[in-house]
Amino acid sequence: MIALIAILAFADISKAVEPHSQKDSQYSTTDQLPTVTVTASRISADDIDTDYQTSSVTVISHEDFDTRVATVADVLRKESGVQIRQTGGLGSSSRVNIRGSSAKQVNVYLDGVLLNGAFGGSVDLSQFSLGNIEQIEIYRGNAPVQLGYSGIGGAINIKTRKLGGKPLKQLVVGVGSFESKKIAASMADSYQGNDFFISGEYLAADNDFDIVNNGGTPDYRGDDKDEKRNNAGFDHTSGLLSWSRSINDTVNVKFLTQYFEKNDSLPDPLNTEINKAELETDFLSGQFKFDYFYSSEVTYGVKLFSSEKIEHYQDTANKIGLRQNKEEGKTLTFGGALQSSYSLESHLVSINLESTKERYEQNDFIRNTSVEYSRTQSILGLQNEWVSPQGDWLVNIGGRVFHVENEQNTTDSKSTEWHTGIHLGVLYTLNDYIQLRSNISHNIRIPQLFELYGDRGFFIGNDELVPETAINIDTGISFTDETFSISTSIFYRDLDDAIVNTFSSQGVGKAVNNSEATIKGLELDASYQITQPWSVSLKSTVQDSENLSEGNDLNGNELAGLYSLSSFFDTSITLDSMTYTLEFRHQSGGFYDESNDAAIPDQNLVNLSSKWQSINQSVEVRVDNLGDKYVEDFHRYPMPGRHFFIVYKQTF
Numbered sequence: 001m002i003a004l005i006a007i008l009a010f011a012d013i014s015k016a017v018e019p020h021s022q023k024d025s026q027y028s029t030t031d032q033l034p035t036v037t038v039t040a041s042r043i044s045a046d047d048i049d050t051d052y053q054t055s056s057v058t059v060i061s062h063e064d065f066d067t068r069v070a071t072v073a074d075v076l077r078k079e080s081g082v083q084i085r086q087t088g089g090l091g092s093s094s095r096v097n098i099r100g101s102s103a104k105q106v107n108v109y110l111d112g113v114l115l116n117g118a119f120g121g122s123v124d125l126s127q128f129s130l131g132n133i134e135q136i137e138i139y140r141g142n143a144p145v146q147l148g149y150s151g152i153g154g155a156i157n158i159k160t161r162k163l164g165g166k167p168l169k170q171l172v173v174g175v176g177s178f179e180s181k182k183i184a185a186s187m188a189d190s191y192q193g194n195d196f197f198i199s200g201e202y203l204a205a206d207n208d209f210d211i212v213n214n215g216g217t218p219d220y221r222g223d224d225k226d227e228k229r230n231n232a233g234f235d236h237t238s239g240l241l242s243w244s245r246s247i248n249d250t251v252n253v254k255f256l257t258q259y260f261e262k263n264d265s266l267p268d269p270l271n272t273e274i275n276k277a278e279l280e281t282d283f284l285s286g287q288f289k290f291d292y293f294y295s296s297e298v299t300y301g302v303k304l305f306s307s308e309k310i311e312h313y314q315d316t317a318n319k320i321g322l323r324q325n326k327e328e329g330k331t332l333t334f335g336g337a338l339q340s341s342y343s344l345e346s347h348l349v350s351i352n353l354e355s356t357k358e359r360y361e362q363n364d365f366i367r368n369t370s371v372e373y374s375r376t377q378s379i380l381g382l383q384n385e386w387v388s389p390q391g392d393w394l395v396n397i398g399g400r401v402f403h404v405e406n407e408q409n410t411t412d413s414k415s416t417e418w419h420t421g422i423h424l425g426v427l428y429t430l431n432d433y434i435q436l437r438s439n440i441s442h443n444i445r446i447p448q449l450f451e452l453y454g455d456r457g458f459f460i461g462n463d464e465l466v467p468e469t470a471i472n473i474d475t476g477i478s479f480t481d482e483t484f485s486i487s488t489s490i491f492y493r494d495l496d497d498a499i500v501n502t503f504s505s506q507g508v509g510k511a512v513n514n515s516e517a518t519i520k521g522l523e524l525d526a527s528y529q530i531t532q533p534w535s536v537s538l539k540s541t542v543q544d545s546e547n548l549s550e551g552n553d554l555n556g557n558e559l560a561g562l563y564s565l566s567s568f569f570d571t572s573i574t575l576d577s578m579t580y581t582l583e584f585r586h587q588s589g590g591f592y593d594e595s596n597d598a599a600i601p602d603q604n605l606v607n608l609s610s611k612w613q614s615i616n617q618s619v620e621v622r623v624d625n626l627g628d629k630y631v632e633d634f635h636r637y638p639m640p641g642r643h644f645f646i647v648y649k650q651t652f
Contacts, residue, residue, distance in 0.1 A: 044252070044291045045301035045339040045350070046112055046146045048137070048157075052385065054396045054425025055141030055439050056081070056476060056489050056523070062161065065130050067611070067620045069174045069182045069203070069645040072136060072158065073125035078568040078585065080523040080539040081140050081491075084125070085561060085633045088267060089207035089640040090180055091234035094126045098140055099491050100519030100545050100562055101153025105445050105468070107143065109157040111256065111287060113305045114149050117331055118375035119360040121448040127262055127281065131172065131184030131201030132240040134161040140523075141439045141474050141491070142423040145381030145398050146339065148354045150421050152443045152470040152495070160240055160256060161186065162197055169652035176645035179233075180205035197242045204235035209640035212630065213271045229638070231275045232267040236260065252291040259284045268319040269636040277315040284308050297343040306334035316366075326365045333358045346389065352381040360449065372409040373449040377402065394427040404446055408453045415452075419444050419467060437489075438475040444468060447499060451511035459501070459509045466513055470495045476523075486526040493519040500594075516548040517559055533574045540567040547594070557596045564589025577614060583607040592635040603631045616651045 043049075050057045058079055065075045073094030077084045085103075086094045095103035103122035108115045115123050136158055139147075143155040167189045174182040186199035208228045215223040238260035246252050259282075266277040285307035292300045309331040318324045335356035342349040355378040363370045383398035402419040423441035430436065447465040454461035476489030498515035521543030529535045545559040558564075570583040588602040606627055611620040621644070625631075628642040 043299070043341075044289070045299045045341045046289075046303065046337070046352075048144050048146050050137060052394060052427075053139070053142075053144065054394060054427040054437050055139060055143075056437075056474065056487075057140070058138040060136045060138075062130075062134050065133075067172060067174070067618060067647045067649050068130060068622075069176055069180055069647060070130060071126045071203070072128040072130065072133070075130065075136065076125065076138070076156070078539060078570075078583075079138060080525050080541050080566075080568075081489075081521075082138065083563055083566055083587075086126075086639065087634050087637045088229065088232050089178060089209060089643075090205045091126050091203065091236060091262075091264070092207070092232065093124050093264070095122055096125055096156065097562060098138070098154040098156075099521065099541075100493065100543050100559065101151075102561075104448070105151055105153035105470075107147070107149060107151035107153075107155045109147055109155065110285070111160055112147055112157065112303070113285075113287065113307075113335075114147075114356070116151075117309075117360070117448075118358045118377075119329075119331065119373060119449045126234075127236075127260065127283070128158060129184075129201045129203050129236055129238050129260070131186065132160055132199050132238055132258060134159045140489075141472060142396065142398070142425050142441050144396075145350055145352045145383040145400065148337065148352055148379055148381065149377065149402070150400055150423070150441070150443050152445050152468060152472070152493075160242065160258065161199055162188075162195075162242060162244075170649065171652075172647060172649045174645055174647035176205075177643035178206050178209050178640065180643075180645065182647070193245055195244045198240070200237075200239040202235070202237050205233060207232035207234070207640070209643070211271065211638045216270060216636075227271055229640075230267060230271050230273050231265045231277065234262065234264045236262045250293045252289075252293075254289040254291075255287070256289075257284070257286040266315070266320055267637070270319075272317075272319055274317060275319040276317060277320045278313075280312040282308075282310045299341050301337075301339040303337040303339065305336070306332075308332050324366055328363045328365070330361045331358065346387050348385040348387075350381075350383045350385075352379070354379050354381075370410075371453075373453060374407045374409070375449060376405045377446075379403075392429045394429075396423070396425040396427075398423050402444075402446070406449065406452060408449075411453075413453065413463065415463065417446070417467075419446070433479055433481055435478045436476075437478075439473070441472045443470050443472060445499075447511070451499060459511065462511050465499060465511060466497055468495065468498050468513075483529040484527070486524070488525075489523045491519075491521055491523065495519070514549055514552065516550075517545060518548060519543060519545045519559070534571070536569070536571040538567070538569050541565070554594050557594060558591055560591055560594045561600075562590050563587040563600065577612055579611045579613070581609045581611075583609075598635055601632065603629070605629055605631070618649045620647045620649075621645070622647075 050059050060075060073084050076082050081099050083097045084094055086092055096106050098106050108123040139155040143150050147155055170186045172184040182203050184201040188197045211227055211229050213225045213227045240258040242256040244254040262281045264279045266279060268275045287305040290302040311329040314326040315321055316324055316326055337354035340351045357376050359374045361372045379400055379402050381400045386395045399422045404417045406415045421443050425439040428436045445468040450459055451465055452461055452463050471494045474489050474491040478487035495517045497513040498517055499511050499513055500515045501509045501511055521541060524540045527537040542565055545562055547554045547557045549555055565588050567586045570581060572579055572581045585605045590600045592598040592600055605625050607624045608626055609622040623644045625642050631639045
């Protein structure tokens with residue numbers, strides 16, 4: 001059926017079709033209506049209409065988290081198909097998995113610019129505080145070509161805040177357990193055709209919560225001790241400045257820059273008091289956009305971007321890694337993109353030509369060594385979205401061509417590769433209540449530079465690595481009316497040439513392509529407005545993974561670090577200006593390790609919150625882990641027990 005629809009998407013339409021008009025929906029049908037003049041903001045070539053996606057997309061808006069003492073990782077934790085693995089309390093290192101992927105297989109973007117570094121791969125979501133964020137988009141399946149590089153495990157696009165059409169002045173202040181604190185301020189205004197937005201946030205915590213230290217012997221309780229968590233605090237300062245202006249009716253320009261500084265103390269598994277390991281991160285980025293609206297059917301855009309990330313890591317007491325460390329890593333990234341969109345009768349064609357240059361330099365101050373890597377990635381993406389004359393069918397067909405050039409300057413090693421990826425998606429609107437969707441894609445993950453060339457003596461390089469490849473398939477149905485909605489999706493991933501890390505008896509690692517695996521599962525999202533003040537919702541994922549590597553003693557095992565069942569339930573009651581919310585999170589099944597010897601304990605956590613809100617003010621009190629449960633996302637890295645927050649917001 002999908003193949004037939006794909007052919008129809010490019011066939012001549014015998015019926016007259018209205019041209020696209022790039023307004024809020026980007027699409028139109030042949031319904032004959034009286035002539036109406038509509039005035040709406042034009043849409044940039046890189047904008048993505050999340051309402052017109054064939055894959056499963058979730059959009060989390062600023063209003064859903066603006067009073068949270070939290071990071072992006074904490075906000076994503078409740079979504080179906082998404083699992084967060086965190087090394088401790090608030091602000092600790094956090095990695096995301098989508099539909100059974102690894103963190104390296106999930107692409108994370110900031111305003112459409114890829115953040116996954118060429119050297120390390122995965123993105124620490126605790127680095128993003130919430131005060132500077134407008135919304136978070138989660139793409140579980142096919143990622144649109146406007147995002148450039150596609151990933152095996154879906155995509156997360158973090159969009160920074162912008163002027164909402166009227167002046168704004170806002171202050172948020174919060175405090176909580178374990179010396180946690182938050183202060184965020186933002187201001188938006190216009191002056192002589194110039195739109196400005198400025199925001200800043202400070203977030204910190206000591207994270208000295210109570211833990212049970214088992215001394216590294218989980219099966220023997222005679223040496224267990226009740227202790228405070230040592231060396232687990234952090235502080236995070238961030239700021240954002242954006243400016244935009246309409247030069248005339250056809251040209252818009254925008255400039256955005258942001259900065260953050262994050263200092264992490266790194267706890268060790270044995271909770272050693274003398275441990276002083278820490279990681280300091282400084283990040284500065286800038287982006288310039290030029291939009292040219294040639295006509296109502298054609299839009300062009302130019303995007304230039306750059307960033308610098310500096311990380312200082314030290315573990316002179318040798319408590320975290322395999323040896324003493326005092327290092328500095330510098331990542332410099334710059335690039336540009338030419339993007340365009342064309343409304344051709346019933347088709348919306350998007351083209352993205354993007355190129356990025358990344359240079360990574362690592363200095364080891366103890367061993368007095370230095371190494372430098374670089375990667376240049378270029379991509380040409382083409383996507384066609386076709387809407388049937390009646391507006392009931394949407395077909396999305398796209399493809400990408402990648403060119404990758406790697407270089408290790410110290411050994412003068414170079415490599416050049418070409419790769420391709422394709423996707424096809426179908427959305428059928430049966431009536432006003434029911435939609436059906438189906439998607440299939442072929443995606444890749446290019447090996448990271450440390451996997452190819454090695455890392456600080458911990459990893460031996462393997463320049464014979466080939467990209468991971470995956471076939472992703474999902475199909476789903478959704479029903480929505482005024483009070484009730486339910487959406488369910490079945491997904492399947494066939495992973496080939498998966499890159500796994502093997503370790504010698506001396507603890508030195510090497511990345512190899514020796515793994516094949518399948519992941520299959522079911523997602524369910526449901527919400528019900530029982531009465532006007534009372535609502536309930538459920539988000540749940542059941543998934544099963546299997547290692548299919550031949551000639552490997554791990555064959556038949558589950559993949560490491562994935563819960564088999566993850567569910568989030570909440571219910572809210574609003575009475576006058578008060579809202580009371582009860583949340584329950586359950587996670588069970590799965591193993592910490594590939595050999596499936598260390599099972600991940602079940603999680604059953606209850607959270608409570610109460611929020612008072614007026615037109616310009618709000619106060620929220622929140623208690624997380626009400627039952628004071630002991631949980632670990634990573635083996636021997638405990639999460640906090642019962643903790644509370646109180647947050648005050650004032651809009652001027």
